[in-house]
Amino acid sequence: xxxxxxxxxxxxxFTKSLPDLFERADGGKLSADPSFAEILRDCPQAxxxxxxxxxxxxxxxxxxxxxxxxxxADLWSKIERELGSNPDGGSAQ
Amino acid sequence: xxQPNSTPPAxxxxxxxxxxxEADALxxxxxxxxxxxxxxxxxxxxxxxxxxxxxLGNVSEAEDMTQEAFLHLYRKLGSFRGESAFSxxxxxxxxxxxxxxxxxxxxxxxxxxxxxxxxEEDAPKRDFGSRDPRLSGSVDRVTLERAVATLPPxxxxxxxLHDVEGYEHNEIAAMLECSTGNSxxxxxxxxxxxxxxxRENEQAAALQxxxx
Numbered sequence: 001x002x003x004x005x006x007x008x009x010x011x012x013x014f015t016k017s018l019p020d021l022f023e024r025a026d027g028g029k030l031s032a033d034p035s036f037a038e039i040l041r042d043c044p045q046a047x048x049x050x051x052x053x054x055x056x057x058x059x060x061x062x063x064x065x066x067x068x069x070x071x072x073a074d075l076w077s078k079i080e081r082e083l084g085s086n087p088d089g090g091s092a093q
Numbered sequence: 094x095x096q097p098n099s100t101p102p103a104x105x106x107x108x109x110x111x112x113x114x115e116a117d118a119l120x121x122x123x124x125x126x127x128x129x130x131x132x133x134x135x136x137x138x139x140x141x142x143x144x145x146x147x148x149l150g151n152v153s154e155a156e157d158m159t160q161e162a163f164l165h166l167y168r169k170l171g172s173f174r175g176e177s178a179f180s181x182x183x184x185x186x187x188x189x190x191x192x193x194x195x196x197x198x199x200x201x202x203x204x205x206x207x208x209x210x211x212x213e214e215d216a217p218k219r220d221f222g223s224r225d226p227r228l229s230g231s232v233d234r235v236t237l238e239r240a241v242a243t244l245p246p247x248x249x250x251x252x253x254l255h256d257v258e259g260y261e262h263n264e265i266a267a268m269l270e271c272s273t274g275n276s277x278x279x280x281x282x283x284x285x286x287x288x289x290x291x292r293e294n295e296q297a298a299a300l301q302x303x304x305x
Binding site: 018019020022023049051052053055056057059060061062063064065066067069070071072075076078079082083 | 140
């Protein structure tokens with residue numbers, strides 16, 4: 001990220017730019033980018049914010065595989081009935 | 094509209110590895126074997142339902158949309174060419190159906206970009222001024238799931254699509270008919286809001302601990 005290596009951030013500028021910076025960061029891991037080491041060192045609030053937001057994004061990945069949540073047991077029967085009355089798979093909706 | 098039409102990024106393959114028995118069930122279901130379609134339902138019902146539930150935030154609607162997704166799948170199964178993981182394709186089909194459902198409920202006439210924007214009161218506070226305690230780093234999936242469920246709908250949609258399902262901002266922008274910048278902004282606000290909720294939870298738990 002050559003552009004950001006040259007840039008001297010203020011805390012406010014850096015915080016405001018976070019949506020874009022996160023998007024451009026490799027793997028969404030802004031804290032691992034050496035070009036932001038200085039601002040993260042000089043601005044503890046921004047560093048904590050980045051750390052928390054990265055943590056939330058990482059934790060969200062474990063939600064992909066559901067645990068516990070399932071449709072009601074009779075949903076398959078409803079689907080079968082719908083397919084039986086409309087073999088083309090059309091729905092009532 | 095509901096037909097998944099683009100090849101997903103490589104990350105989707107990594108996050109959706111093939112499931113044992115899926116390929117065989119898929120081929121048989123394409124040839125009209127009802128038991129094989131039942132097998133596909135059994136393999137994917139939880140993830141499809143959970144995706145609907147997270148996007149809609151309503152159990153009854155999530156059940157209806159799960160049913161709709163599998164009926165749609167039955168009709169479209171023959172068009173699955175294996176260019177992406179089957180679950181990726183099925184999820185995209187489900188996302189499209191849910192978004193169409195949301196538009197039918199009244200979001201179709203106005204740009205989602207405007208409609209899903211929560212009010213100022215819902216917006217997370219700016220992080221300047223006094224330093225708040227940071228997250229402990231021990232948020233479990235149940236706590237996060239509950240926090241996600243309390244997000245305003247617009248934030249929740251983008252968070253679920255990006256951070257949970259792994260879609261890129263350009264894909265989300267196309268799906269939600271908003272700009273890429275808006276998708277990035279909504280995601281950032283969603284994460285800020287979650288941080289706020291999770292910190293409040295941690296502080297409440299700490300206070301409860303102290304009072305015992």
